[in-house]
Each structure stands twice: as C-alpha cells, then as structure tokens.
Amino acid sequence: MASNTYPRITVVTPSYNQAQFLEQTIHSVLQQGYPNLEYIIIDGGSTDNSIEIIKKYEKYLAYWVSEKDRGQTHAINKGFEKSTGDVLAYLNSDDLYVPNTLKTIGTYFQQNHHHNFVYGNVQIINENGNVVKNKKQPPFDYIMGCMIGFGLLIDQPSAFWRREVYKSIGPFNEELQFNMDEEYWSRVSQKFQMIHLDKYLAKVRWHNNSKTVKNRWRPDDRFSHEIDLVRAITYSRLKISRMIPYKFFKCVRNIYRVKRILQRLIRGHYWVK
Numbered sequence: 001m002a003s004n005t006y007p008r009i010t011v012v013t014p015s016y017n018q019a020q021f022l023e024q025t026i027h028s029v030l031q032q033g034y035p036n037l038e039y040i041i042i043d044g045g046s047t048d049n050s051i052e053i054i055k056k057y058e059k060y061l062a063y064w065v066s067e068k069d070r071g072q073t074h075a076i077n078k079g080f081e082k083s084t085g086d087v088l089a090y091l092n093s094d095d096l097y098v099p100n101t102l103k104t105i106g107t108y109f110q111q112n113h114h115h116n117f118v119y120g121n122v123q124i125i126n127e128n129g130n131v132v133k134n135k136k137q138p139p140f141d142y143i144m145g146c147m148i149g150f151g152l153l154i155d156q157p158s159a160f161w162r163r164e165v166y167k168s169i170g171p172f173n174e175e176l177q178f179n180m181d182e183e184y185w186s187r188v189s190q191k192f193q194m195i196h197l198d199k200y201l202a203k204v205r206w207h208n209n210s211k212t213v214k215n216r217w218r219p220d221d222r223f224s225h226e227i228d229l230v231r232a233i234t235y236s237r238l239k240i241s242r243m244i245p246y247k248f249f250k251c252v253r254n255i256y257r258v259k260r261i262l263q264r265l266i267r268g269h270y271w272v273k
Contacts, residue, residue, distance in 0.1 A: 006036045006106040009160070010062075010085025014075035015093035016044035021205065022093045023053050024129070028203075029091065030060055034102035038062040038085045042075040073180045077171040087160050095157045096203040098123070104199060105160045116165050116192045120158040120201035127205070135204075140194035146234050146249075147256050149227070151182035154194070157202035159185075165192055179226040186234045 011029055015022055029039055041054055043066035051066050058064060063082045069075050076090050087109055091097065108118060119140075124133040137153065138144070145153045159181075169187050172180045188194065231253075232246050241249070 005110060006034065006103075007086035007109050008036045008038055008084065009034060009087045009089065009102055009106060010038040010040065010080070010083035011102075012076055012079030012083065012088075012090040013039075013041045013093050014044070014072050014079065014090065015041060015046065015050060016072075016075075017046045017048045017050065018093040019046070019048040019050045019053055020094075022050055023056075025091060025093050025096060026053070026057050028096035028098075029102075030057065032097060032100070032102040034106065036106070037102065038083060040064065040079045040082055042069070042079045043067075044069045044071075044075055070174060071177050073172050073174045073177055076180075077174065080166060080171065086163055088163060088166055089160045091157055091202070094205045096125070096129075096205070097157070098200055098203060101201045104197075104201065108197060109160075109162065112195075115195050117159070117161040117188055118195045118197050119154045119160070120197045120199045122155040122158050123200055123203045125203045125205050129203075129205075131203070132206075134200070136198070137196055139196045140189070142189055142234075143238070145186070145189070146231065146238065147253055149182060149231065150185040150189075150234065151179060154181075154185050155202065155204060156181040157204055161188065161192075168192075176226050176230070178223045179230045182227075183230045183233065186230065186237070190237065 013025060013029070026041075029037070039061050041061060041064040043050055043054060043064070045066055045068040054061075054064055054066070063079075065078075069078065079090065080088060087105065089105075105118065109115070119137065121134070121136045123131045124135055126132050135155065137155065137158075140153065165188055168191055169184070172184050174180075176183055185194070231250075235241050235246050235249055
C-alpha cells in the first residue's frame with residue numbers, strides 16, 4: 001500500500017514525572033516508521049528531566065506542551081483537541097507499541113471502512129521492559145464487559161478509533177482519573193461495533209508507581225468508587241437492569257469474579273513463564 005494512502009494516525013501521550021520510561025515510549029512511537037503520524041505529548045508540568053527528553057524529539061512532534069493540568073484525563077483531552085488525525089489513540093508514558101503496530105492499524109482501517117473501533121492483544125512488561133505475560137483478549141461482548149470490566153476486556157494501549165467516534169462520543173470524562181477508559185469504551189459500544197484484532201499491538205508496563213499496580217490489590221477509595229460508578233452505569237444500559245437492581249447484579253458479579261480467578265489460578269494463568 002502506498003504511503004500516501006495510509007490514514008493519519010494521531011497518538012497522544014499524557015505524561016507527568018515519568019522520565020524513567022518516557023524516552024522508551026517516544027522511541028516506540030517514532031520508530032514505527034509510520035508515514036502519516038501525528039504525535040502529540042501533553043506534559044503536566046514535570047519537575048524531573050521529562051522536558052529535556054521531550055525537547056530532544058520536538059522536531060518529530062506535531063505539538064507538545066508542559067504546563068499544569070487537571071490530571072491525566074484532562075491531558076488526554078487536551079491532546080485530542082489539538083489533533084487532526086483520521087484515527088486516534090493515546091499511549092501512556094510508561095507503555096509501548098510493538099513494532100509495526102501503526103502500519104497494522106493504518107492498513108486495517110484503510111481496508112475496512114465500515115469499522116470504527118479496533119483493539120488488540122497486549123504484553124505485560126515489568127519495570128525493566130521484560131515480558132512477564134502475554135494477554136490475549138476475547139472478542140468484544142457487552143455482558144462480559146459488565147461482568148469483568150471494560151478496562152479488562154479492552155486494554156487501552158491497544159485501542160484505536162476513527163475521528164467519527166470522537167465526534168460522536170465526545171471527550172473522556174474528566175471527572176474520572178482511574179476508569180476513564182472503561183467508561184469511554186462503554187459509551188462507544190452503544191453506537192459503534194468494537195472489533196478485536198487478534199494481534200499483539202502494545203506492551204503495558206506494570207511497575208510500583210503505576211495506577212494499575214498501586215490499586216491492583218489495595219485500591220484506594222476513589223479508585224473503588226470510580227469502578228463501582230462505571231459498572232453501575234454500564235449495567236443500567238442492559239434491559240435486565242429494569243427488573244434486577246444493580247446491588248443484586250453486583251453480588252452475582254462478585255461470585256463470577258471469584259470463580260474466574262480460581263479457574264485462572266488452577267490453569268497457572270498468573271504465574272510468570
């Protein structure tokens with residue numbers, strides 16, 4: 001496919017004091033070699049050497065800024081407000097794309113004009129960048145999303161969507177700082193088909209300072225509140241919610257979750273191989 005036929009892909013990286021990983025993230029985007037890339041970095045006024053790193057690559061950036069913001073979700077929305085791409089995505093400053101991800105996505109959207117939202121599989125990496133788990137996602141299912149969470153069903157770094165989705169759905173909810181992606185996927189699914197592409201597209205880094213790891217076993221009150229809020233909203237969109245209250249569904253979901261964890265333990269899902 002000729003380079004001039006690739007759709008423009010905008011990637012936004014929100015960042016704040018992530019100098020330890022930021023340069024690796026930038027490399028993973030720029031080294032894609034994608035011919036129609038718009039890369040935007042929104043820094044929240046970092047006090048480490050993040051700005052120095054960003055300036056090393058500013059000639060390759062469509063836009064960047066470092067200023068105080070209202071958190072990660074606000075930074076993501078600021079980036080998309082500056083975007084002009086046909087396809088949108090955001091990559092956090094500690095995550096990575098695998099090689100050829102953007103060409104895979106660009107080719108897919110070019111060949112599938114009726115599809116508007118695509119997500120793939122991810123690899124979980126540790127602080128040193130070593131792969132500790134391959135996470136293969138299932139095809140999208142709304143009820144499964146209600147049961148296990150849309151954020152677990154769709155790993156954010158592997159998600160890409162057309163500008164039409166952004167125009168229709170609007171920005172991410174800035175009232176949310178932990179579960180903004182899960183709430184967004186729920187909204188998108190009400191209007192657009194969610195397509196699973198069975199390819200590894202990104203690497204999600206788990207480290208001691210990441211939101212995922214910090215809240216994995218001992219979630220703070222705000223994290224728990226956001227999860228419950230988003231799950232209640234998504235459940236309310238099911239017809240069954242008119243007959244069965246959310247509290248009862250929540251009990252059923254917890255039983256399902258325990259069963260699923262036990263099954264995964266038995267199969268060795270959580271062990272590093």
